[in-house]
Amino acid sequence: MANMLLVVSSNLTHLWSELWQSLSSLISFSSTILQTQTKMVATSTNEVPSIANYDRKSEVKTFDDTKEGVKGLVDAGITKVPRIFHLPVDQYPINNTCDSEPTKTQLRIPVIDLEGLEYDYNPTKRKEIVAKVGEASETWGFFQIANHDIPVDVLEEIKNGVRGFFEQDTEVKKEHYTRDRFRPVIYNSNFDLYSAPATNWRDTFLCNMAPNPPKPEDLPQVCRDILVEYSKHVMKLGKLLFELLSEALGLKPSHLNDMDCSLGLQILGHYYPPCPQPELTLGTSKHADNDFITVLLQDHIGGLQVLHQNNWIDVLPVPGALVVNIGDLLQLISNDRFRSVQHRVLANRSDPRVSVASFFSTGFLALPRIYGPIKELLSEDNLPKYRETTLKDFNAHFHNKGLDGTSALTHFKL
Ligand SMILES: O=C(O)CCC(=O)C(=O)O
Numbered sequence: 001m002a003n004m005l006l007v008v009s010s011n012l013t014h015l016w017s018e019l020w021q022s023l024s025s026l027i028s029f030s031s032t033i034l035q036t037q038t039k040m041v042a043t044s045t046n047e048v049p050s051i052a053n054y055d056r057k058s059e060v061k062t063f064d065d066t067k068e069g070v071k072g073l074v075d076a077g078i079t080k081v082p083r084i085f086h087l088p089v090d091q092y093p094i095n096n097t098c099d100s101e102p103t104k105t106q107l108r109i110p111v112i113d114l115e116g117l118e119y120d121y122n123p124t125k126r127k128e129i130v131a132k133v134g135e136a137s138e139t140w141g142f143f144q145i146a147n148h149d150i151p152v153d154v155l156e157e158i159k160n161g162v163r164g165f166f167e168q169d170t171e172v173k174k175e176h177y178t179r180d181r182f183r184p185v186i187y188n189s190n191f192d193l194y195s196a197p198a199t200n201w202r203d204t205f206l207c208n209m210a211p212n213p214p215k216p217e218d219l220p221q222v223c224r225d226i227l228v229e230y231s232k233h234v235m236k237l238g239k240l241l242f243e244l245l246s247e248a249l250g251l252k253p254s255h256l257n258d259m260d261c262s263l264g265l266q267i268l269g270h271y272y273p274p275c276p277q278p279e280l281t282l283g284t285s286k287h288a289d290n291d292f293i294t295v296l297l298q299d300h301i302g303g304l305q306v307l308h309q310n311n312w313i314d315v316l317p318v319p320g321a322l323v324v325n326i327g328d329l330l331q332l333i334s335n336d337r338f339r340s341v342q343h344r345v346l347a348n349r350s351d352p353r354v355s356v357a358s359f360f361s362t363g364f365l366a367l368p369r370i371y372g373p374i375k376e377l378l379s380e381d382n383l384p385k386y387r388e389t390t391l392k393d394f395n396a397h398f399h400n401k402g403l404d405g406t407s408a409l410t411h412f413k414l
Helices: 002-026 031-039 056-066 069-075 123-139 152-167 170-174 221-248 328-333 391-401 408-412
Strands: 111-113 142-146 185-188 203-210 265-272 284-287 293-298 304-308 311-314 322-326 343-345 353-360
Touching (some): 069 152, 069 203, 111 123, 123 142, 123 221, 152 203, 152 221, 152 293, 221 293, 221 353, 328 391, 328 408, 391 408
Parallel strands (some): 111 142
Antiparallel strands (some): 142 322, 185 203, 265 353, 284 343, 293 322, 293 353, 304 343
């Protein structure tokens, strides 16, 4: 009898396994992605997992091991957002996704026209622009610039180059997948995958383009030439922006450039695949940038939002314009005069979104230079608010912390 039961049970197991195998082969997902999907249990909207009630570390690792990023999940036909991406309920971007009504408020970040600034030197015009840059940096920490001199076809090409990187053959793309910060090109999904409380619906690649650019052959072939060309344009623009920002602080035009604020450039290409449940997650969590300034090129999709007076304000795409934002390091050296403001990116249901973020900082190099509040800005009424630091130490603190919604600056406050 016991033997018969064993035979029946073994037959049943065999049948079940055959059924499962044919089911699996019916579904055309790659085996890696299938494993990922099986392990990364997708919950429905009303089953909200708390951070503690599943083995997040192992699910995150399974996802990382695919080296296919969020795009890999979408390509595999995923219809529910796996729980590693879920925000805690109180942080859902409720009624605020890209698919919903645009933010009701009329507030918009300033758009500053740089026309005439360089070619046709006109002191009155320059003063006007400097005043606008100063005011936007103090109140918003964000502004858009038009007529910045980077040709529209270069902007189009770099967006296409980034899109091309993420949409190329997965096996070729995977060669760049790494968490080694010292590689010339770093492609992965979520730099803070193992420390952040919720994973973002975003893949990214990063290249350190200045002061020591990678050998051209180390750059991804699909966007190699345009990365080099775009970097040259952004470096020139960065130098101009640091002149304007120096003047806005009442310093000589070369002050911030002389402090090496424009020495280091990291270019990040972000890819936000369409998301089946954008209400549960974010493309990029709330954070402020760990650099002096960021020059951001976004495509037409939208989703970037800035936290202003406790409201999330959409940074609407303006064709041909670039977004500039003040980073933590400029807030630190300007002793809180300029503000590094928190921002986030919403996930969206319909189309992939591409953005190219150019970070000015040398934090990825072990340079000995020490940064603290600029002496010329200090007085008895304006005592230093931050302790001095190397950019390497600042970066290390930012990276260990991850995008957890808190400011990296707090750690450096006096
Ligand atoms: O993709 C965007 O619009 C913003 C990206 C961003 O916030 C960042 O790179 O820090």
